[in-house]
Amino acid sequence: MGTPLGDFIRTKRDSIQPESLGLPDRGRRRSPGLRRLDLATRAGVSVEYLTRIEQGRDRNPSVTVVNALADALSLDPSERNHLRYLAKISGGECIAHTQPAPPRREVRPSVLETLRLLEPGIAMVTNKLGDVLAHTSGYASVMSGTGLLDAEAPNLTRHVFTDPRARTFFADWDDIADQQVFDLWLAPSIEVSEWFTAELTPVAGPEFTRRLNRHVVPRRGTLRLNHPSGCALQLHRETLELASDAQQLVVLLPADEQTAQAVDQLRRRPHSRLRAIS
Numbered sequence: 001m002g003t004p005l006g007d008f009i010r011t012k013r014d015s016i017q018p019e020s021l022g023l024p025d026r027g028r029r030r031s032p033g034l035r036r037l038d039l040a041t042r043a044g045v046s047v048e049y050l051t052r053i054e055q056g057r058d059r060n061p062s063v064t065v066v067n068a069l070a071d072a073l074s075l076d077p078s079e080r081n082h083l084r085y086l087a088k089i090s091g092g093e094c095i096a097h098t099q100p101a102p103p104r105r106e107v108r109p110s111v112l113e114t115l116r117l118l119e120p121g122i123a124m125v126t127n128k129l130g131d132v133l134a135h136t137s138g139y140a141s142v143m144s145g146t147g148l149l150d151a152e153a154p155n156l157t158r159h160v161f162t163d164p165r166a167r168t169f170f171a172d173w174d175d176i177a178d179q180q181v182f183d184l185w186l187a188p189s190i191e192v193s194e195w196f197t198a199e200l201t202p203v204a205g206p207e208f209t210r211r212l213n214r215h216v217v218p219r220r221g222t223l224r225l226n227h228p229s230g231c232a233l234q235l236h237r238e239t240l241e242l243a244s245d246a247q248q249l250v251v252l253l254p255a256d257e258q259t260a261q262a263v264d265q266l267r268r269r270p271h272s273r274l275r276a277i278s
Contacts, residue, residue, distance in 0.1 A: 002054070003059055003090040005056075005059070005087050005089075007213055008083060008086050009073070009083075010054045015032075042071075043065070045065060045068065066083060066087045069083070070083050076217070105153070106133075107134045111125060112134055115135070120138045122139050123136045123249065123252070124250050125250075126248050128188070129193075129196045130158065132155065139252070141266040141269060142235075145227070145229065146163075157184070157196075157200065158204070161177065161200065161204035169226055170224075171224035171232075175221075177207070178216050181211040181212050182216065184196065184197060184212065187246075233259045234255040234256055234259050235254060238250070238253065
């Protein structure tokens, strides 16, 4: 049985063309990407040891080996952080043997007050699972007609993978899907992530499972939305980590004048004001 660490290393190895690392083209290969021998040589480990890591038979590589693999794969900073995190959980350091359970949905009063101060801006409080825990009226305006906030317990990840409207609403749906799936690895605990994954997999289908196992570190550029009203919106995202709550305050800012005008028009429609969802 493999591990997330082994899956990530194998996926990255398969995605790298040897020529991009200055290695010679060794002709036809049975599988795409970098040969296991080439990666092992670059990292300074044996092929047999690399094979054990990829297959999940060695779950505790040293920090030195993890860093060497990161160098050999030419990982960027985000990918390096993810590799270290996967090495940690594959070794069982942060797995507590407790019953999987959903995370708390309460938002601290001071955080809700911060949201009120951001009115009529576009802001929400969420967690790594994608739960929309509270939001401003501006956020409700932007999300109007998408179906996201219609649910009793809105969840952006579930919406992206199960609501057909999401594929039109998010102009860069593939990137958003990668972002939502990747964040599940950063959930407050392994138990929380497992609980949500088990709940979502049957309804989200193979598209969700495939992305979860790819470990793609996503791009997080400008958020482009095709609003049901016909407006094309481009929004910058600013995220404030609420570490003690395992939550995030996300603020969306118009990236251009056209978006600012469109958001202003959307705000004039009747919407509820700040809403705490728990």
